Each structure stands twice: as C-alpha cells, then as structure tokens.
Amino acid sequence: MRADDIYELRSVGQVALHPDGRQVVFTITWPDLASDENRAQLFIHDGTDHRQLTESHRDVSPVFSPDGERLAFLRSEAKGKAQPAVLTLRTGAVQILAGYEDDGAEQVLWLSDDALLVRAPRRPAGQIDIDDDELARRPRILRTVDYRFNGRGYTHDRKRQIEILDLASGVVTTLGKPDVDHSDMAVAPEGTAVLAIATTDVDADLSGGNRVWLIAADKSESTLLTPEPGRWEGVGFMADGNPFAIGMPTPSGVSLARPHILDIDGESSPALIGNHDVTCAAPISGGSTPVALSDALLATGIHRTGITIDRYDLMSNELTSIAAGPFVVRDFSASSDGRRIVASVSTPIRPAELWEFDDDGHRVIVPLNDPFLSELDLVDPEVVQVPSTGGAVVEAFVVRPPRSATTDGGAPGPGLVYVHGGPMSIYGHGFFDEFQLAAADGYTVVAGNPRGSDGYGEAWARAIVGQLGGPDWDDVQALTDVLAALPEVDSERIGIGGGSYGGFMAAWAIGHTDRYGAALVERAVTNWESFAGTSDIGSYFLPMLLDATVEDDVESLRRQSPLSYATDVETPTLILHSEEDWRCPIEQAEQLFAAYRRCGVDVTFVRFPGENHELSRNGSPVHRVERFRLVHGFFAEHLKSGSSTV
DSSP states (O other): OOGGGGGGOOEEEEEEEOTTSSOEEEEEEEEETTTTEEEEEEEEEOSSOEEEOOOSSEEEEEEEOTTSSEEEEEEEOTTOOOEEEEEETTTOOEEEOSSOTTTOOSEEEEEETTEEEEEEEEOOGGGTTOOHHHHHHSOOOOSSSOOEETTTEEOTTOEEEEEEEETTTOOEEEESOTTSOEEEEEEOTTSSEEEEEEOOSTTHHHHOOBEEEEEETTSSOEEEOOSSOBEEEEEEEOTTSOEEEEEESSSSSSOOOEEEEOOTTSOSOOEESSOOSSEEEOGGGTOOOOEEOSSEEEEEEEETTEEEEEEEETTTOOEEEEEOSSSEEEEEEEOTTSSOEEEEEEETTEEEEEEEEETTEEEEEEOOOHHHHTTOOOOOOEEEEEEOGGGOEEEEEEEOOOTTSOOSTTSOEEEEEEEOSSSSOOOOSSOOHHHHHHHHTTOEEEEEOOTTOSSSOHHHHHTTTTOTTSHHHHHHHHHHHHHHHSTTEEEEEEEEEEETHHHHHHHHHHTTOSOOSEEEEESOOOOHHHHHHHSTTHHHHIIIIISOOHHHHHHHHHHTOGGGGGGGOOSOEEEEEETTOSSSOTHHHHHHHHHHHHTTOOEEEEEETTOOTTHHHHSOHHHHHHHHHHHHHHHHHHHOSSOOOO
C-alpha cells in the first residue's frame, strides 16, 4: 500500500433500514483528489442488489420518513455547508430546504410524514444578513470559556437550535431557548415530543455538564428529565415511549458511557440499565444511534479490540453481544423486531462494507474495493497479550511487513511503537491505513491498548487518573520490549509515534529514555498548564483525568507534562500539528518545538493550515497524503538504511 492509494478506497458510512425491514439506504464515502474533499453519496440495497440514489458532492445522514416514501439527509456542495434535503423515493426528486445556507445543519430527523426536525447552528438576531467578511472583522465578545470547538470553529455566537420545519407551508418553529446549545435530539414514537441534550447550566462551560430535556412538539411544556447535570452523549425513546439517554449521570471523573432510563416526569434520577462494565458508544462519541425494541435496547459497545452490537435486555438487565467478532461496527440499523440488522463493518484488511446480521449469522451484502484490494498486499495483524507492571496484561497488535515490502535482505529491520489518542480510545479490529502503510514501508509495528484505554472496563480506564506517565508508560515500555525482542526487528532502530494522547506519550517517552531512534509527536498535549486555558475541553478535562487544576495543584500538572522534560531529550523528533486544532491547540506544539530547539534537539516542526484535530482521519485528502510522506520520510531518515517507499 502507498499513500495515494487512499484515493482509490471506498467505505460504507451510515446505514438506514426502511420501515418495512427490506430496503436499506447507506452512504459510500471516499477522499476525492479532484476537489480535495471527502465526498459521499447515497445508495440503496433492495435485498438482491444495490444502486446509486444521488450524484451530488456529499450526501450523508439518511433517515426514512415514517411511511417509508421519502428520505431526509444532509447535502453539501463543494466547499459548502450541509443543507437539509428530502428525496422522494418513487421519483428520485430531491428538494433542498432553504434557510440553512449560512451556517449549515448538523442533524435531521422526521417528526412526522409532513414535518422535519432540524438541529443547526443559528446566529443571533443582530448578525442575520451581515456579510461573513464583516462578521470576521468584528471583535468577538466572550463570556464563557467554551467559545470555540474543534471542527466547528468559534461557537460562542452559533448555538445549535432545534427547529420544526413544516414541509407543506415552509413554516419554521424553534424549540428550546435560543441561548442554549443542543448536541443531540430524538423524536417520541408518535411525534408529540422531542428529547434534547442541552447545556442549560450557567457553569456548563466549566464543568462540561449537560442536561436532557423533554420538549412538547407544540411547545406547550418542557420538562427537565435529569435533576443533576451529567455528561450525556445520546438520547432516544424506548418502544413504550419512555425516554433513555446514553452517558454518565455526573460530568466529573473518568467513567463509562452507559444506557439509562429517564423518568418522564423528571422527578427521579436516571436508572442504569443493568450494571455492565462496558462503554456504550453513542453518536456524540462516534458510535451509532441506539435502536429500541419492544423488550431490549440495541447499541454499539466497545469490547477489547472489537466494537460490537450489544443487546440490553430490559427484563433481565443482561447484556449480550449479538454482532461480535474480529471487526469494528461503525454504524447500524435494525428492523422493529430486531431480527434483521444491517451495519457498516470494517476489518483490519477491509475498509467498511455493508454487512447483514440475522438468525442465520452474518454476511457481506455490499462488498467494496474488491478489484483494488486484490492488487494490495495487506497485513492481518497478530493479537498478543503483553505482561506489564502490577500484574497488568496489555492487549496489542503486531503488524509485520508483507511479503512485498522492501526489506534489508532478510536482516532485522526497523520497528515502530504506536500509541492511540484519548486516552479512552482503542486500537481495534478495523482497517487502519497508518499500520498498513508502515508495514508496507518495511516496519514491524506494535500498537496496544495500555492502561487508560477504553474497552477493558472502568478500572482499566481509571488506572492512570492523576498519574499520566506512570502505569501507561510502564505498559508502553512493555510493548517496546516485545517489539525489540522479535527476531525480525533491529532493537537499535525502533521509533515511537502517536497523535493527541498518543503524541503526549511519544513526547513523554523521549523525555524519559533514549532507546527510541526517532519520535513522531502529533497533535499532542505537551503542557497541561496552558492546555487548561486554550483547549476546547481544558476546563473540565484536567480535573477529570489529571485530578488537578492550575489553581489547586499546578506542580502536579507540570510533573505530568512532557514539556517539563525537554532538557532530557536527545531523540530526533518530528512535531506535526494542525493550525485550527482547538482540542490540542497548536500552542502546545509551538512550546515543545521552541524548548527542543533551545535544548539542541534535532527537531522538525510541520504545521498544516486549515486543518483541525481530525487531520489524519478526515482532513483534506491532499494533506493526508502529504502527512503520510512527511512522517515516513522522517522515519526513513532516522531508522532505515534506504528511503521511504510510501
């Protein structure tokens, strides 16, 4: 595999099953070289074959009307904002709904067959009809610290509103308060009410807390369903009309997102469904929208290196993974009885395709990329269990160079240790271009899920709270020992790299040992003290993960900051960062680069304009390819005898 092969790969994104349970609409996405954007189009599978529904630039988030005759979705033209749209299946006609041209829309649902629910950022009254250039010139007046957000830009004057759009009359009705931001919504079974996650507390910007509200569709009443602020990530209704929410009933501390039934009168605290030590991945955190059955809730769950479809039984409170294996479920939709499930599923050697799960098992119903994949020598990783300190056992992948890779004539070759972000994330059984490119370039890769990762229970995730660079660093060293001991690896030519928290760990590693021949520090946290005031999540992330704040324990923050160990670094380093990254702002990279230069480190700093924290995942396709080549050119310079083949 080579860097520009990403232009040839297609993936299934979102899926939506028709109310009759037979047809399924899904998106196919790909990085487009010509437009330098990530494109998507809608397709439909009728049970025997699939065909294309739309031919626009980017169509996503399909959802069927209750009668199954129309499809709502979000359409973006080249370089444009997402607009709500409706497609009539019988004729193929598409109607773009006006009124969202300036700031776009983020979510669309059906309230009824004749009305849509749209969640979209809205400008205050004083900014309507003001030219964008003039707005950009004006000073920004800020009163809360949550004034910008990664991927969304400045948000202080762009609160996301929930609106009812009557398709016949075009009349728009706003639900909720205009000065409140709404991050998810769901429609009651009869369309009489809307469930919404909203930041209604005055100090929500400091705590990261939010609330769940039940709003009557006719605006006659609103009921607060969560007596205390929590950290809610998704909402919905059970088949009997009771509301539920995915998340945590308190915004503080490291804990797992789990499903809770809400009291429809708002008088009682959320009731946990079961008590399972499993993260339920909801939409806000990158998971799928849960599906309510008559006796159960279906939701994506993170189990070790897999993302499954879990069934939460409402009578027994038991959890069963009904779609589990060495794969990752990206999105899914289910029939009303749960007997048929369609999903976007990825494996380590196949980008996401359309799968079907039923009583007879599972199968791929829309394969993608077959002709191109047949030309690639891809690697299926080996899973290993790595002992670490304190009796911990770290699960990891070993990705070896394929037979076609350029090697040093059979002599031991270079190795790379990769650390994922989060830290509550995982390296899972999904397709990861980073590993395939590294293996094709002749590296043996070891990538694991050290303490602090998701997928292994709450105690594992909490094990590093207040001691970053402690147990997690022990685990990364254990992974490095395993890599160095492999007969095909030259232990003197091992590099380390990662992004976000993984970049933190790469910088931490080279501040504490000189065993690595090169380090990639990407979109990293390097100084928690400044991160507290510049990151979009800094005000509540520090007390949650580091158990400290600038005001009460700045020394603890400095002790857990890679920047504090710059004088001990001797490893050649590539610092890579995006200029519009508001999750780990670029000042983090600037500080580290300046410190390394003052300390005489061989360091290179690469800045990507116009990109945010998601560059390596869904940034500009051209930038993604350039990034691959910069990274592998750097590693080749310090770890290989030849040049990079990427």
